[in-house]
Amino acid sequence: MNIFIATIIENKAYLREDECHHCCKVLRYxxxxxxxxxxxxxxxYEGVLETATPKLCVxxxxxxxxxxxxxxxxxxxxxxxxxxxxRIEWMIEKCVEVGVNAISFIQCKxxxxxxxxxxxxxxxxxxxxxxxxxxxxxxxxxxxxxNDFIKTQNSGALYIAHCxxxxxxxxxxxxxxxxxxxxxxxxxxxxxxxxxIVSAQAASYKGxxxxxxxxxxxxxxxxxxxxxKILND
Amino acid sequence: MNIFIATIIENKAYLREDECHHCCKVLRYxxxxxxxxxxxxxxxYEGVLETATPKLCVxxxxxxxxxxxxxxxxxxxxxxxxxxxxRIEWMIEKCVEVGVNAISFIQCKxxxxxxxxxxxxxxxxxxxxxxxxxxxxxxxxxxxxxNDFIKTQNSGALYIAHCxxxxxxxxxxxxxxxxxxxxxxxxxxxxxxxxxIVSAQAASYKGxxxxxxxxxxxxxxxxxxxxxKILND
Numbered sequence: 395m396n397i398f399i400a401t402i403i404e405n406k407a408y409l410r411e412d413e414c415h416h417c418c419k420v421l422r423y424x425x426x427x428x429x430x431x432x433x434x435x436x437x438x439y440e441g442v443l444e445t446a447t448p449k450l451c452v453x454x455x456x457x458x459x460x461x462x463x464x465x466x467x468x469x470x471x472x473x474x475x476x477x478x479x480x481r482i483e484w485m486i487e488k489c490v491e492v493g494v495n496a497i498s499f500i501q502c503k504x505x506x507x508x509x510x511x512x513x514x515x516x517x518x519x520x521x522x523x524x525x526x527x528x529x530x531x532x533x534x535x536x537x538x539x540x541n542d543f544i545k546t547q548n549s550g551a552l553y554i555a556h557c558x559x560x561x562x563x564x565x566x567x568x569x570x571x572x573x574x575x576x577x578x579x580x581x582x583x584x585x586x587x588x589x590x591i592v593s594a595q596a597a598s599y600k601g602x603x604x605x606x607x608x609x610x611x612x613x614x615x616x617x618x619x620x621x622x623k624i625l626n627d
Numbered sequence: 628m629n630i631f632i633a634t635i636i637e638n639k640a641y642l643r644e645d646e647c648h649h650c651c652k653v654l655r656y657x658x659x660x661x662x663x664x665x666x667x668x669x670x671x672y673e674g675v676l677e678t679a680t681p682k683l684c685v686x687x688x689x690x691x692x693x694x695x696x697x698x699x700x701x702x703x704x705x706x707x708x709x710x711x712x713x714r715i716e717w718m719i720e721k722c723v724e725v726g727v728n729a730i731s732f733i734q735c736k737x738x739x740x741x742x743x744x745x746x747x748x749x750x751x752x753x754x755x756x757x758x759x760x761x762x763x764x765x766x767x768x769x770x771x772x773x774n775d776f777i778k779t780q781n782s783g784a785l786y787i788a789h790c791x792x793x794x795x796x797x798x799x800x801x802x803x804x805x806x807x808x809x810x811x812x813x814x815x816x817x818x819x820x821x822x823x824i825v826s827a828q829a830a831s832y833k834g835x836x837x838x839x840x841x842x843x844x845x846x847x848x849x850x851x852x853x854x855x856k857i858l859n860d
Contacts, residue, residue, distance in 0.1 A: 526840045607759045620853045
């Protein structure tokens with residue numbers, strides 16, 4: 395049975411307009427049909443489609459069929475978008491499947507891409523949420539300048555992943571374990587500059603080592619996410 | 628500096644024909660230029676290009692500049708190719724970056740794809756090897772029938788990852804830790820059939836759980852790979 399993301403008000407679920415079109419036009423659901431909705435906040439419901447138009451779909455909720463508690467440990471991946479956008483799209487998809495709480499984008503000195511289609515990435519997240527049956531929708535933040543980001547994000551355990559050898563680093567197995575709130579910065583293809591690392595350190599970010607392999611930007615993002623999951627599972 | 632994969636005979640490195648073309652035509656290397664080669668068996672050398680033609684490139688080795696010992700714990704990912712081949716290609720790329728020793732393909736009852744371009748996948752592996760500076764080239768095996776595979780592969784710790792709830796499973800954290808030799812079977816989009824799981828069990832494969840999320844085929848393959856790496860790191 396298909397799953398849709400909806401706004402729940404009392405015992406009714408309202409699909410977003412793009413979901414309505416998908417529901418009625420693409421999947422041909424008709425009023426009276428049973429379907430599943432998630433609220434993106436930990437709950438899944440089964441309901442009966444009452445109003446079924448491409449602009450408005452209203453579902454009468456019949457039962458709560460799934461519940462997830464919010465993660466007690468949260469991971470925020472902060473990454474410089476790759477030149478090839480597909481690489482970031484699949485990283486987002488995989489991070490959502492494995493489990494991530496927030497994803498932000500930063501514009502760095504060596505960034506080759508500074509523009510992102512936010513709406514498209516939201517869709518990538520939502521389809522991964524439906525596919526993986528994760529009932530919380532991770533937060534996606536628009537791209538901002540590296541220096542602006544490190545000024546604003548300064549709570550929890552803060553790490554910057556880079557390949558420079560002349561800066562101290564914490565091993566990921568120590569860095570990511572038993573932390574309630576972790577932020578990991580992942581640099582662009584050309585890596586962070588020394589200046590960026592120094593600024594991050596001044597904003598109380600510590601260097602983190604993700605192991606011995608030289609990982610691509612998007613692989614590093616997913617590796618940090620899976621390591622956080624596995625080490626705290 | 629670019630890295631090439633070469634056959635080493637005494638103090639000379641011979642590039643494969645496709646590497647020769649890439650070296651001379653694409654990257655415009657000329658005789659006298661210095662470049663790096665890896666033998667795919669744990670060593671990286673620096674050398675000087677002596678013969679530089681699109682059909683034959685011979686490098687005089689000057690120094691051994693890198694050495695890796697072979698992993699003492701080996702992971703073999705055995706997966707049913709996905710309908711969209713890009714998904715398998717990126718999984719291969721990421722598994723190589725993170726570290727995998729062998730990848731095999733199986734044709735299952737629910738497989739939507741039974742044909743693979745082996746040569747193309749070899750190229751994906753080789754470019755990931757160069758990019759990640761891993762000096763061992765993982766083995767890639769052509770696609771065979773599920774039942775033929777489980778008959779042949781029967782040494783080490785054998786696992787089958789599936790989403791059926793009516794079969795016993797070992798948690799990945801126990802299953803993948805401290806094992807010298809692990810094989811993990813990953814099913815197609817439609818999962819393994821009950822019959823396939825029963826056959827695998829008869830061939831002494833145990834069920835493995837990769838956590839609570841419902842992972843896509845290619846995500847499951849990479850997750851198993853990263854979990855093996857992280858749990859034994």
